[in-house]
Amino acid sequence: MIIITGHVLARPDSIDELCALSLDHVRRSRAEPGCISHAVHIDIEDPLRLVFLETWSDREAVGAHFAVPESLAFVKAARGLAAEPPVIAVYEARPLGM
Amino acid sequence: MIIITGHVLARPDSIDELCALSLDHVRRSRAEPGCISHAVHIDIEDPLRLVFLETWSDREAVGAHFAVPESLAFVKAARGLAAEPPVIAVYEARPLGM
Numbered sequence: 407m408i409i410i411t412g413h414v415l416a417r418p419d420s421i422d423e424l425c426a427l428s429l430d431h432v433r434r435s436r437a438e439p440g441c442i443s444h445a446v447h448i449d450i451e452d453p454l455r456l457v458f459l460e461t462w463s464d465r466e467a468v469g470a471h472f473a474v475p476e477s478l479a480f481v482k483a484a485r486g487l488a489a490e491p492p493v494i495a496v497y498e499a500r501p502l503g504m
Numbered sequence: 505m506i507i508i509t510g511h512v513l514a515r516p517d518s519i520d521e522l523c524a525l526s527l528d529h530v531r532r533s534r535a536e537p538g539c540i541s542h543a544v545h546i547d548i549e550d551p552l553r554l555v556f557l558e559t560w561s562d563r564e565a566v567g568a569h570f571a572v573p574e575s576l577a578f579v580k581a582a583r584g585l586a587a588e589p590p591v592i593a594v595y596e597a598r599p600l601g602m
Contacts, residue, residue: 409507429548447545447555457545496602499595
């Protein structure tokens with residue numbers, strides 16, 4: 407499976423719009439093939455920082471997700487509303503029984 | 505590396521205490537050997553849901569973290585403040601260049 411994490415720092419004047427756009431993106435993404443989970447959160451230590459956590463079935467699903475026009479539009483909009491460049495990390499992951 | 509995700513649903517009367525305890529746990533854990541990142545967040549869709557995201561260097565570091573008395577005390581306290589049993593997942597993870 408694939409885990410994606412990401413974070414974006416909003417500006418005080420952009421946090422509400424960024425939250426709304428992020429929620430639209432999350433809810434749309436959940437309906438895509440291979441999406442196991444997709445959610446967005448506020449960092450308790452920084453109320454302007456949005457943190458994304460996603461799990462996907464495989465690389466192909468993530469590749470298709472990244473190519474969805476609405477995903478690309480979201481990334482572009484998020485960049486415009488961010489105080490600094492958003493960060494994203496993609497991992498191949500295997501559940502452990504710890 | 506290891507990724508740990510977790511979430512716990514607070515009660516309206518326990519959310520403030522659970523946030524404070526979680527933040528103490530996060531900040532204490534960051535100083536432990538092998539901790540790459542450790543943070544706690546509020547789910548945008550549910551202000552009573554706390555979501556943890558942690559990255560560790562290896563299994564041994566996670567095993568030591570789980571055995572720290574303060575970690576065990578935090579888990580016990582979090583269970584007592586939760587509206588439903590907390591959920592935790594541990595993954596062996598490899599960064600991808602996607």
